[in-house]
Amino acid sequence: MSSQPAAPSDSPQPRPTALVVRTTALDGILDSDAAALLRLLPPTGPLAWVRRGDGLVAWGEVARIETGGASRFAEAEAAWATMRAHAIVRDDITLPGTGPVAFGSFAFDESSAAGGVLIVPRVVVGRRGDRSWITTITTSDAVPTLSPVPSLADVVARAGGTTPITSPGAVTYVPGAVSDADWIDAVDEAVERIRAGRLDKVVMARDVVAHTTEPIDPRWLLTRLADSYTGCWTFSVDGMVGATPELLVRSEKGLVTSRVLAGTIRRTGGEEADVARAAVLAHSSKDLEEHEYAVTSVAQALEPFCQSLNVPETPFVLHLPNVLHLASDVTGVLCTSSGTAPSSLSLAAALHPTAAVCGTPTPVANELIREIEGMDRARYAGPVGWMGADGDGEWGIALRSASLDPDDPRRLRLFAGCGVVAASDPASELAETEAKLEPMRHALG
Ligand SMILES: C=C(O[C@@H]1C=C(C(=O)O)C=C[C@H]1O)C(=O)O
Numbered sequence: 001m002s003s004q005p006a007a008p009s010d011s012p013q014p015r016p017t018a019l020v021v022r023t024t025a026l027d028g029i030l031d032s033d034a035a036a037l038l039r040l041l042p043p044t045g046p047l048a049w050v051r052r053g054d055g056l057v058a059w060g061e062v063a064r065i066e067t068g069g070a071s072r073f074a075e076a077e078a079a080w081a082t083m084r085a086h087a088i089v090r091d092d093i094t095l096p097g098t099g100p101v102a103f104g105s106f107a108f109d110e111s112s113a114a115g116g117v118l119i120v121p122r123v124v125v126g127r128r129g130d131r132s133w134i135t136t137i138t139t140s141d142a143v144p145t146l147s148p149v150p151s152l153a154d155v156v157a158r159a160g161g162t163t164p165i166t167s168p169g170a171v172t173y174v175p176g177a178v179s180d181a182d183w184i185d186a187v188d189e190a191v192e193r194i195r196a197g198r199l200d201k202v203v204m205a206r207d208v209v210a211h212t213t214e215p216i217d218p219r220w221l222l223t224r225l226a227d228s229y230t231g232c233w234t235f236s237v238d239g240m241v242g243a244t245p246e247l248l249v250r251s252e253k254g255l256v257t258s259r260v261l262a263g264t265i266r267r268t269g270g271e272e273a274d275v276a277r278a279a280v281l282a283h284s285s286k287d288l289e290e291h292e293y294a295v296t297s298v299a300q301a302l303e304p305f306c307q308s309l310n311v312p313e314t315p316f317v318l319h320l321p322n323v324l325h326l327a328s329d330v331t332g333v334l335c336t337s338s339g340t341a342p343s344s345l346s347l348a349a350a351l352h353p354t355a356a357v358c359g360t361p362t363p364v365a366n367e368l369i370r371e372i373e374g375m376d377r378a379r380y381a382g383p384v385g386w387m388g389a390d391g392d393g394e395w396g397i398a399l400r401s402a403s404l405d406p407d408d409p410r411r412l413r414l415f416a417g418c419g420v421v422a423a424s425d426p427a428s429e430l431a432e433t434e435a436k437l438e439p440m441r442h443a444l445g
Contacts, residue, residue, distance in 0.1 A: 019062065019087040019120065021389075023098040023135040026125065026152055030132050034230055035223040040125055040156050041236075043163060043217050047103045047121055048236040049386050049394060050226055054129065055233075056097050056386060060122025062137045065102075068115035072106055073349035073383075076118045080345070083120065084389040088140070093133050096252050097126045100137065100389040104345065105237040105398065106382040108353060109370070114378035117238050118387075125152065165220050168410075169213035171444045176207030176413065177375035180430060186372045187426035193368060194422045201293045202359035202368050205417025206433055207375055210402075210444055215409035221402075221443040228321055229439055233385075233396045240379045242401025243439055245320055245327075248351055248383055249302075250394045251344040256302060256332045261318065262294035262356045262419050263287030263326030266435040278317040278324050290419040291315050291326040297355035297362065298330050305342055305350070306332035322438040343391030348383040357381040357397055357417065378403060380415035400439040414440045 030036050037050050037057045047058040063083060067075040080102050091099040101124050106116035124135040134152055178186065183206050190202050218241055225243035226234040232243035247259040265281045267274050281287055299311045309332040318327035334341040342350075358381075359365025369377075380398055387393030405411040416436035418429050 017086070017139050019083055019100055020138045020140045021087050021089045021091070021100045021135060023091040023093055023133050025092060026132045026134050027130070029152055030125075030127060035226045037125060037127060038219060038222045038226055038234070039165070040152075041219050041222070043219060046218050046222065046236045047119060048222055048234060049103070051233045052230055054127050056101065056124055056126045058101065058103065058121035058124040061119055062122050062139055063120040065118040066115060067117070068113075070110040072110065072116035073345060073352075076104060076106075076116055077343060077345050077349075080118055080387065087389060089389065093131065095128055095131060095133075096388060096392055097124075097128065097386070098133055098135060098388075101135065101386055103237045103386045104395075105240045105379045105384045106352075107379055108357070108377040108382040109366070111370070112376050112378055114376070116382075119238060165223065166217045167214060167220060168216045168444055172211050174209050174211065176209050178206055178373075182374065184426040184430055186374060187420055187424065187429050189372050190368065190420045191422065191424050191426065194420065199364040199368065200360040201290060201355060201419055201421050202365040203355075203357050203381075203417050203419050204369070204373055204429065205375070205377060205381065205415055207380075208414045208437060210412040210414060212410045212412070212444065216404060216412055218404060220445070221440075224443045224445065225439060228442060229400070231318070231320065232400065232439075233394070235384050235396060235398070235401075237384050238379075239404040239406060240384060240398055240401060241404065242398060243443075244384070244396040244399045244401065245318060245325065246356060246397040246399055248354070248385075248395045248397050249344055249347045251334065251341070251347055251392050253392065254334045254336065254341055256306065256334055256347065258298050258302065258330045258351065260291075260294050260298050260328045260330060260354070260356060261325040263291040263315070264418065264432055264435070265324050266431070267319075267321070267323060274319070274324070278319070281324050281326060282315075282317055286421060286423040287326055288315075289421055289423075291328070293360040294354055294356040294419075295328050295330065297360065298351060301351045301354070302330065302332050302347070305334055305347060307335045308333045323435050341391070343387060344385075344393035344395055345387050345391070348385070348395035352383055353381070354397070356419070357399070359419075377415070381417065400436060402440045412440075412444070
């Protein structure tokens with residue numbers, strides 16, 4: 001693990017470097033449309049978690065905690081606990097997302113070199129309903145002082161956020177780690193293993209690589225995603241961007257929520273035909289089976305942390321512009337007997353990987369993914385989101401997403417996967433991944 005800020009090395013009695021955090025109201029200043037927050041962002045290193053115009057955008061790095069392996073969540077949690085314990089905070093608003101905030105993104109698999117990261121930004125702008133705010137975070141190795149918060153215009157201008165958002169130009173797509181034909185063979189193999197009784201469900205994913213004629217401005221992707229996929233959480237953390245419909249966990253004042261998705265059908269575009277397809281999906285035994293595994297995995301993972309849990313008996317159909325999903329909102333009340341509720345990140349760690357992105361039983365499915373999927377998922381399908389000083393926060397599953405290439409600004413790696421059960425047909429699963437790639441293809445324009 002590496003983490004900053006570090007205490008000065010020549011200091012005989014190092015005092016832990018404190019975060020100095022100040023939140024003040026910005027009420028009435030921001031535009032109200034879905035992408036208004038995102039337009040404040042600078043082109044490099046944008047941090048975002050936005051849905052229906054509410055959420056957080058941030059930039060700059062006061063601290064960066066890099067972790068890896070099976071302990072990637074626990075290490076991040078411990079480092080954040082230390083930082084927030086030493087933070088000097090003046091928060092005029094005290095809503096979720098005000099005060100100290102860290103954004104995070106974690107690899108799907110513990111063996112991935114992608115590991116995990118928590119980033120503590122320099123500036124955060126947030127909105128929740130009719131409240132909006134700006135938080136500035138600095139460090140103080142000497143005597144901490146709470147300097148006045150500059151105006152939003154000053155801060156945005158300094159971050160370069162007013163630079164025009166630019167198009168990536170023409171886009172060409174090339175196969176990722178595995179060809180379509182090989183991926184179909186892998187799904188075939190997965191179906192065989194399931195039929196042989198080795199497991200019930202496995203999620204198989206693939207990647208596609210986009211090459212663009214102009215450098216990719218992440219704000220181009222984010223604003224287009226937020227405009228079109230309004231019901232999804234548009235995110236950007238450490239080069240991972242997307243608009244996920246799946247909320248791994250939100251914890252807020254002792255209440256915990258998880259939106260579980262599994263079971264998918266492509267939309268046709270026609271209103272009437274889509275209503276008919278929604279009915280087909282809601283009655284498809286294959287999709288209901290996939291969904292049941294995902295809901296059970298979430299309910300089982302949350303149960304030890306909750307004094308009560310509400311698990312819907314039947315899913316609803318979630319309409320997205322590209323697909324329809326079976327969806328269940330699982331809610332619970334966290335146990336308070338031990339005095340402190342678990343943080344949102346530790347809940348995310350306990351939930352990950354759900355059967356919506358891995359399979360059932362989890363260890364067998366995970367092993368099969370390693371054996372036959374043929375690619376490193378990196379941060380795709382891992383938890384992505386943010387956490388505040390009290391540990392509350394929101395973590396999505398990094399789906400409908402892509403990773404920017406740190407070495408090539410004209411290259412983007414897009415990901416999509418789908419649940420495979422005994423009744424799966426490999427060619428239809430390939431078509432389903434194409435439908436799930438649609439948001440990022442649309443984002444590129
Ligand atoms: C794996 C993905 O999506 C997941 C798989 C789904 C399915 O198999 O029906 C539906 C939603 C997600 O839980 C993805 O979008 O890449």
